Amino acid sequence: MSEFLQHLVNTLVLGGTYALLGIGLTLIFGIMNVVNFTHGVLYTFGAYVMFIVVHQLGLNFFLALPVAVVAGWILGAVIELTLLRPLRGSDIDTTMLVMIGAWIAMQSGALWIWGGVAKSVATPFPEAPLVLGPVSVSWLRLFVLAAAGLLIVVTYLLINRTRLGCAMRATFQDEDTASLMGVNVDLIYTSTFAIGSSLAAAAGALLGPVYVISPQMGDLAAVKAFAIVILGGLGNITGAVIGGFILALAEELGAGYVSSGYRDAMGFLIIIAVLIFKPTGLFARSERIG
Amino acid sequence: MGSLATALKVEQVAVRFGGLVALSDLNFSVGEGEIVSLIGPNGAGKTTAFNIMTGFLQPTHGTVSYRGITLNGLKPPEIADLGLIRTFQRTSVFPNDTVFDNLLIGLHRQGRTGLLEAILGLPRARQSDRRLRQRAGELIEWVGLQRRAYDPAGSLSYGEQRLVGVALALAAEPSMLLLDEPVSGMNASETFTFVQLIRNIRDRGVSILLVEHDMPMVMSVSDRIVVLNYGRIIAEGTPDVIRNDPAVIEAYLGQGAVHA
Amino acid sequence: MRSVVTILTIAAFASVPLWLRDPYLMNALITTGIFIIAAMSLNLLLGFTGQLSLGHVAFFGIGAYVSALTSLGFDVGLPGGFRVVHDPWPPFAGFVLAIIISGLCGYFVGRLSFRVRGAYFVIVTISFAEVVRLVALNWVELTQGPLALTNIPPMALSLPGFGELALHTKLQNYYLVLVVAVAAYLLITRLVRSHFGRAMRGLMANETLAVSVGIDVTKTLTLAAVISAGIAGAAGSLYAHYIRIIDPEVFAFINTVTMVIMVITGGKGSLAGTIIGGLVFGLMPIVLRPIMAPEAQWIAYGGVLIAILFVLPRGIVPSLTQRLSRPHGKTAAVGRVAFAEHSAKEHA
Numbered sequence: 001m002s003e004f005l006q007h008l009v010n011t012l013v014l015g016g017t018y019a020l021l022g023i024g025l026t027l028i029f030g031i032m033n034v035v036n037f038t039h040g041v042l043y044t045f046g047a048y049v050m051f052i053v054v055h056q057l058g059l060n061f062f063l064a065l066p067v068a069v070v071a072g073w074i075l076g077a078v079i080e081l082t083l084l085r086p087l088r089g090s091d092i093d094t095t096m097l098v099m100i101g102a103w104i105a106m107q108s109g110a111l112w113i114w115g116g117v118a119k120s121v122a123t124p125f126p127e128a129p130l131v132l133g134p135v136s137v138s139w140l141r142l143f144v145l146a147a148a149g150l151l152i153v154v155t156y157l158l159i160n161r162t163r164l165g166c167a168m169r170a171t172f173q174d175e176d177t178a179s180l181m182g183v184n185v186d187l188i189y190t191s192t193f194a195i196g197s198s199l200a201a202a203a204g205a206l207l208g209p210v211y212v213i214s215p216q217m218g219d220l221a222a223v224k225a226f227a228i229v230i231l232g233g234l235g236n237i238t239g240a241v242i243g244g245f246i247l248a249l250a251e252e253l254g255a256g257y258v259s260s261g262y263r264d265a266m267g268f269l270i271i272i273a274v275l276i277f278k279p280t281g282l283f284a285r286s287e288r289i290g
Numbered sequence: 291m292g293s294l295a296t297a298l299k300v301e302q303v304a305v306r307f308g309g310l311v312a313l314s315d316l317n318f319s320v321g322e323g324e325i326v327s328l329i330g331p332n333g334a335g336k337t338t339a340f341n342i343m344t345g346f347l348q349p350t351h352g353t354v355s356y357r358g359i360t361l362n363g364l365k366p367p368e369i370a371d372l373g374l375i376r377t378f379q380r381t382s383v384f385p386n387d388t389v390f391d392n393l394l395i396g397l398h399r400q401g402r403t404g405l406l407e408a409i410l411g412l413p414r415a416r417q418s419d420r421r422l423r424q425r426a427g428e429l430i431e432w433v434g435l436q437r438r439a440y441d442p443a444g445s446l447s448y449g450e451q452r453l454v455g456v457a458l459a460l461a462a463e464p465s466m467l468l469l470d471e472p473v474s475g476m477n478a479s480e481t482f483t484f485v486q487l488i489r490n491i492r493d494r495g496v497s498i499l500l501v502e503h504d505m506p507m508v509m510s511v512s513d514r515i516v517v518l519n520y521g522r523i524i525a526e527g528t529p530d531v532i533r534n535d536p537a538v539i540e541a542y543l544g545q546g547a548v549h550a
Numbered sequence: 551m552r553s554v555v556t557i558l559t560i561a562a563f564a565s566v567p568l569w570l571r572d573p574y575l576m577n578a579l580i581t582t583g584i585f586i587i588a589a590m591s592l593n594l595l596l597g598f599t600g601q602l603s604l605g606h607v608a609f610f611g612i613g614a615y616v617s618a619l620t621s622l623g624f625d626v627g628l629p630g631g632f633r634v635v636h637d638p639w640p641p642f643a644g645f646v647l648a649i650i651i652s653g654l655c656g657y658f659v660g661r662l663s664f665r666v667r668g669a670y671f672v673i674v675t676i677s678f679a680e681v682v683r684l685v686a687l688n689w690v691e692l693t694q695g696p697l698a699l700t701n702i703p704p705m706a707l708s709l710p711g712f713g714e715l716a717l718h719t720k721l722q723n724y725y726l727v728l729v730v731a732v733a734a735y736l737l738i739t740r741l742v743r744s745h746f747g748r749a750m751r752g753l754m755a756n757e758t759l760a761v762s763v764g765i766d767v768t769k770t771l772t773l774a775a776v777i778s779a780g781i782a783g784a785a786g787s788l789y790a791h792y793i794r795i796i797d798p799e800v801f802a803f804i805n806t807v808t809m810v811i812m813v814i815t816g817g818k819g820s821l822a823g824t825i826i827g828g829l830v831f832g833l834m835p836i837v838l839r840p841i842m843a844p845e846a847q848w849i850a851y852g853g854v855l856i857a858i859l860f861v862l863p864r865g866i867v868p869s870l871t872q873r874l875s876r877p878h879g880k881t882a883a884v885g886r887v888a889f890a891e892h893s894a895k896e897h898a
Contacts, residue, residue, distance in 0.1 A: 035672065087859075094859055094863060096602070096669070097814060097855065098856050100807055100852075101851075101852040101856035101859070104807065104849075104855070105849045105852030105853050107848075108845045108848035108849045108851075111845045112843065112845035223676070226673050227677075230670070230673060261684070265685075267677075268678075269677075272662070275663075275666050275670050276666075276674075344762075367764055367765075375763075377762075378762065382759065383759070384752055384756050384759065385755060385756070386755055387751065387755065391748070395751060396752075396763045397745075398745055398748060398752070398764060399763070399764040403744075403745070405746065408746060409737060410740070411740060419744075422745070461763065
């Protein structure tokens with residue numbers, strides 16, 4: 001029983017960052033109809049920004065997170081402006097392949113710059129975990145959960161309470177009508193991609209110190225993000241949050257009770273099962289975006 | 291309709307989308323070799339009725355049968371197998387292929403050679419292919435598109451694309467054709483030619499159900515007309531009867547059309 | 551005309567070992583050839599049914615593992631206390647089994663994944679490949695996991711009356727790959743020109759209309775998936791017996807991407823394009839190796855993929871043929887004459 005409780009606590013911590021990853025991807029997928037294969041690289045990028053700020057610039061750990069968010073935002077905007085805007089109106093396969101090209105180039109770039117050796121980030125948190133009865137959780141993971149929660153709430157408010165968010169929701173429903181109503185669709189696309197990218201970078205910056213940082217770390221993260229998006233339904237933010245926690249639970253239980261070698265297979269199996277049995281995702285259409 | 295054997299029969303069909311009633315208690319039939327038109331104002335339920343009869347939608351209640359076989363639960367290809375073939379309002383061609391290749395694709399069901407025969411190019415497969423090519427040529431001639439046979443179908447005018455659509459439907463050797471607004475977007479002379487084509491198709495023994503907006507065209511070509519409004523049949527009869535039916539005039543044709 | 555070009559091309563490829571003696575280049579040509587076979591099979595899906603399958607490497611890898619395990623033998627315990635013991639069979643049996651089992655996998659994956667389209671289809675196919683990779687990594691008793699299957703015997707042909715001929719040399723393997731590539735090329739070409747191929751084209755261009763003229767979507771797409779997977783399995787088998795060592799990395803997503811790049815570069819729906827695209831990308835590392843670090847080569851790879859999508863979105867061969875045929879585009883009058891000629895020919 002206590003083992004199960006421990007799994008639940010781990011799920012909660014992991015699920016928060018997964019949700020963050022999923023929200024970024026589901027926004028881009030839902031609003032722009034782009035399958036963003038660079039999402040994982042943005043995650044990697046966020047983690048390296050964390051590493052650079054803390055170890056190479058010697059700045060504060062807590063400062064690194066906002067820096068990663070801003071850096072992810074800028075990189076995302078650059079990708080959108082240079083690679084996606086010229087291809088507006090192309091079919092989804094073309095943009096998907098362009099994103100694959102960008103992903104290969106950027107990941108190889110990371111490997112070239114930082115090398116293949118995994119790096120770890122020192123954190124200001126105590127080594128000893130917080131023990132609460134039968135379960136224990138590290139302070140670092142608690143911080144990660146809190147930060148992820150904060151970012152999710154901020155994103156939710158951004159989309160539901162601001163003019164930009166309103167325009168994003170309008171574009172999601174009908175791009176043509178939105179543009180007739182005076183929404184600057186180009187701006188919305190760039191903002192969406194930048195926001196989605198900054199969330200991926202934030203997830204990387206948060207999880208990087210928990211595990212280790214390497215150029216390939218983003219690949220699995222990207223797959224997990226896809227699983228979450230598919231679980232939650234296209235463009236559905238609430239769905240992505242719930243999907244993040246479901247994936248985390250499936251992984252925890254799969255690793256705990258089946259075999260840890262298959263932990264990472266859970267995401268793929270969920271994708272296959274959901275798409276085959278309930279292709280619209282687990283949550284109803286009416287819930288999408290806001 | 292009395293003397294004709296019934297081809298298509300729609301009995302007590304109702305369709306609801308959630309709380310919205312799209313069709314209620316729809317009853318009508320099309321006799322063998324008959325041209326029947328389904329008309330009605332926008333939103334009257336014409337397209338819904340059309341989709342029910344072609345298996346793209348399942349009715350909430352009631353049955354549709356063709357030559358005594360119930361269509362409920364059958365998928366579009368199975369309905370096509372019965373000889374009931376439809377055309378589409380918008381997407382009537384394979385745009386990147388030539389008209390000739392369009393027809394070859396459309397003749398798919400006639401070209402049933404085995405996979406191995408086809409890959410090895412055995413005599414039987416080649417012979418079958420020759421037959422298909424000849425048939426494609428005949429169909430193109432039938433709808434009068436010889437001049438455009440080797441142009442990409444997507445480059446044809448709207449009216450010509452409709453003709454390709456009809457030729458594609460004919461390729462399946464239908465015993466009944468369901469035409470979804472075939473002359474919308476055609477000019478007067480194209481429409482005139484099209485009416486001749488429809489009559490010609492009927493004369494070869496194919497029953498026809500037409501869903502159409504163009505009143506003069508419907509009046510000139512139909513044996514019988516069924517008028518829908520708000521998902522119900524409000525009138526049914528020959529063009530002359532419909533032309534003078536007060537309910538139809540009020541609900542649909544409007545004042546101007548009475549004198550048309 | 552077409553067949554003359556085909557025969558000349560085959561002759562040109564067959565003559566390569568006569569003037570090219572460099573073993574390093576021969577090796578590059580053989581592995582490139584194997585990848586071209588796999589890429590051609592991917593083109594059957596991508597270019598003729600329009601389905602962007604990004605899990606294609608799964609069939610390649612399954613073919614490699616099936617063939618390797620058939621020729622190496624294995625002894626595996628199954629749940630419930632059963633043991634499956636398999637004694638080594640000749641590599642050629644492995645080749646045949648690789649085609650059959652990959653084809654079967656293609657059937658099941660096709661039946662499941664063709665329920666969804668577009669982005670969803672892409673993601674299902676990637677997921678399938680990754681699940682297979684994780685199985686290969688974790689089912690150590692069967693696959694040796696990350697330790698790799700080693701000492702895979704070279705492909706051997708048993709000729710009646712001549713005994714068994716093991717293909718050890720690069721020269722032998724080059725011709726083996728060439729023969730399989732030609733067979734795959736002819737198979738796919740014949741298929742897409744048959745009425746099965748027309749059904750595929752119809753589905754790709756306008757699925758609703760195709761259904762209405764009686765084309766069976768599931769059957770047509772599944773047929774393409776089975777043949778495509780079978781050919782990829784054959785390529786995987788060639789790979790296993792040529793390289794003679796395989797590990798789960800054979801399933802890496804990047805291998806699918808390599809095939810996709812070859813197809814896209816040459817042009818979707820053009821097998822000649824796949825051969826050209828395959829040669830360009832297969833031999834590019836040889837040109838780049840002296841001047842670039844491996845990471846930089848990969849950056850170039852990604853960059854070239856993007857550049858091609860921007861500059862030649864339809865691929866090299868379709869863009870070229872379009873440019874060449876434009877001067878004598880058919881007017882209505884020419885069309886009429888062509889039609890008359892055609893009818894005359896048919897009625898003769």
